[in-house]
Amino acid sequence: MSNIPLVIHIASKLGTLRKQFVFVGGSIVELLLDKFYPLPPRATMDVDTIVEVYGHGSFAGIEAALRKLGFKNDISTGVICRWHIDGIALDVMPTDPKILGFSNYWYKAAIKNAKPHFLKPELDILLITAPYFVATKMEAFDGRGEHDFYGSHDLEDIITLLDGRESLLDEIIESESDLKSYLVKKFKDYQKNTYFINALPGHLSPYQTGTDERVERLEKIIAKIVEAK
Structure with missing residues (x-):
């Protein structure tokens, strides 16, 4: 809908x-x-x-x-x-x-x-803009998410954007320094969190197939964000 x-x-x-x-x-x-x-x-x-x-x-x-x-x-x-x-x-x-x-x-x-x-x-x-959307959602999750990686709508929105906006990686890399630093740090924390990684499949749109491949793609995108200088 x-x-x-x-x-x-x-x-x-x-x-x-x-x-x-x-x-x-x-x-x-x-x-x-x-x-x-x-x-x-x-x-x-x-x-x-x-x-x-x-x-x-x-x-x-x-x-x-x-x-x-x-x-x-x-x-x-x-x-x-x-x-x-x-x-x-x-x-x-x-x-x-x-x-x-x-x-x-x-x-x-x-x-x-x-x-x-x-x-x-x-x-x-x-x-x-997309990078600021992600940042606001990350802060919202920290404030109200109660570490619920599986049920959080904030994380669902972040993952949906990672999955469905091809330009997001470049936009984050080209962001203002303070925003970029924040996003890199948060994604680095997420990358190390088993609960976050395990929650990825459940937040993906059910209207597309190939969940395993899409999760692998998301992990690669996150890795590139974390490596951003």
Whole structure:
């Protein structure tokens, strides 16, 4: 099941306000995959975005704009960054951790390096780049993954991207030095972790055959990342 209709609907409802948002998270994995790659197996129930604001006053302005557009803040689920419109959930996460009590180290740089992406004619969004997507997912896994290499959606998204984006290796190698160093270190840790290696087959798309060959290919890609200078 494609998640893109959800992204399109949210982007349309945001109107020009979407220019302040960068789309991240599991709902946009498909947009980062090569066109030939089968759809990822995981359907998401929400659309994740990040916004660069500093202080409660600035974020209050974003919240007011969302309400004016018809979005309703819903904290009943315990997710304090969640908004709803037309039955679709939108998570809005600020770069300033003081606002909601959490953030992700890579959000600021991800916003700075985001690229325009057309969902359809006359409807574009700012999209996180693939290397920053991987970095944000790695940090998220460290924070909430509880070392569950088999059940983590964050790791599933990382592995899906490794498997389905041919250019990812070169993009990581050509990344900014701090991002590259982080990714190399994390993949080096993963490479040494038996649980991670054993979890690879379970996170691959079931819409393709040759799991053993694809796992071997992933291990080679990770090895090349780890060897990057």
